[in-house]
Amino acid sequence: MQEGSALTDRRSGPGGQVQGEPRRLTVSRKDLLREGGDGAFRAFVHGLLAFTARLEATRNGLAGLVGLSGPQYTILISIAHLEEEGDVSVSTVAAHLHCSGAFVTLEVGRLVKKGLVSKRPSTTDRRRVRLSVTEKARRLLAGLAPTQSRANDTLFASLDARDLDRILELLPGLIAGGDAATALMGYEIATRDRKEDA
Amino acid sequence: MQEGSALTDRRSGPGGQVQGEPRRLTVSRKDLLREGGDGAFRAFVHGLLAFTARLEATRNGLAGLVGLSGPQYTILISIAHLEEEGDVSVSTVAAHLHCSGAFVTLEVGRLVKKGLVSKRPSTTDRRRVRLSVTEKARRLLAGLAPTQSRANDTLFASLDARDLDRILELLPGLIAGGDAATALMGYEIATRDRKEDA
DNA sequence: CACAATAGCTTTGTAACTTAGCTATATGGC
DNA sequence: GCCATATAGCTAAGTTACAAAGCTATTGTG
Secondary structure: OOHHHHOOOOOEOOOOOEOOOOOOOOOOOHHHOEOOEOHHHHHHHHHHHHHHHHHHHHHHHHHHHOOOOHHHHHHHHHHHHHHOOOOOOHHHHHHHHOOOHHHHHHHHHHHHHOOOEEEEEOOOOOOOEEEEEOHHHHHHHHHHHHHHHHHHHHHOOOOOHHHHHHHHHHHHHHHHHHHHHHHHHHHHHHOHHHOOOO | OOHHHHOOOOOEOOOOOEOOOOOOOOOOOHHHOEOOEOHHHHHHHHHHHHHHHHHHHHHHHHHHHOOOOHHHHHHHHHHHHHHOOOOOOHHHHHHHHOOOHHHHHHHHHHHHHOOOEEEEEOOOOOOOEEEEEOHHHHHHHHHHHHHHHHHHHHHOOOOOHHHHHHHHHHHHHHHHHHHHHHHHHHHHHHOHHHOOOO
16 A cells, blocks of 8 residues: 555656756757657657667577577577678678777687688688588588577567568668767767766 | 778678578568568667677676776675565576576675675575675665766666666567576587487 | 465576776877 | 778677576465
8 A cells, every 4th residue: 555655756856855056958959859858758768778688589499499509599690791892801791890909810710610611711811711601511500590580570579660671761770870989989988087077 | 992892792692693592581470571581670680789888887887986806896786676575696687697606695795895796694494594784885886876877877878767767568479488498408419419410 | 175376576697788808090289 | 012000800708687596584375
């Protein structure tokens, strides 16, 4: 009973007294504010957080079905994908997945050992390595497709055709924004202690 | 020169011979196919992969600015968020972030040690713990808000008002889809060796 | 009142990374 | 052509981010 008292006023402190400051916003673009507040945007961020965790869990499951770890599977399908538009090197994959080259080197090595990726020297730059997925890997992934299809249908059941179109349109900009934001973060980290305006 | 030969036909094997099988689809809902193919959907998946990696990197950067690890920061803001709609326990957070309770216990312990989270026994269920963020944490996050705002403006520069509305509408369904898909994966994993139709 | 289920904690282990340092090649100025 | 600088990839070493298993204390359930 009286669990109603658990109701939390999002503007009040622990004693219930409302602080004078008008809650600093976590985003400022007007398109992303609603009635001057960032509540909707925050909900968006937390929703994204919850969704991406489940997306990753699903990917890990698919990976496990073909005997790979999540990252291995991700790297494998990324090579297959990137291969469609040109030569793929370790650094290409690392940039695409936004992780260190060392990690890609390591995991690609394991994929090679499994016979799923082939590694030959690039013809144009002998420092580089040309990665491609083997026929064995294609068969493995083709075998996974039915399950993948069920998983994707379930995962994206609420998405309609227009949503997909719009997101496809949006993604390049969002990725660019991600690169810009991480660059910005690098700058903020480098200059952080300099200013101290409370 | 003659790098043009690197052009990869996405339907051909290494020798250039086209396999007879018509590329198994990774999704089957008609809304998500284009001209009967899953190419657009695949592009969507890979774009999402690239974007979420950058999103996480940005979050890690924000976390670092306040002396937290990425997961610590994520857990902290999740508690703050979940607190707005009711009591928050370890398992609430674990379910929201789709990770193990053990991990939440561990990280929350560190946040408590830093004075950012308070932990008291739930009044209604003495097995449970009631988590809440401290005033110190609120100040810390408020101090981060300006940077966060710059980062979010950059990250989501390409998103317009209608996009945000639509995604907000979509997210609950997507999260539910994620839960359903991971459940499905559990089933697939449990029954995988049973059938073997090559 | 037993019994099963649930919440959380601790321990223990593993997988997922990164940083630093190295070598080989490439590239741009002089 | 040659030197300085940058880039590609590899390796080794270390750290962090997790999860599985097992325990205790509680709570619901027949």
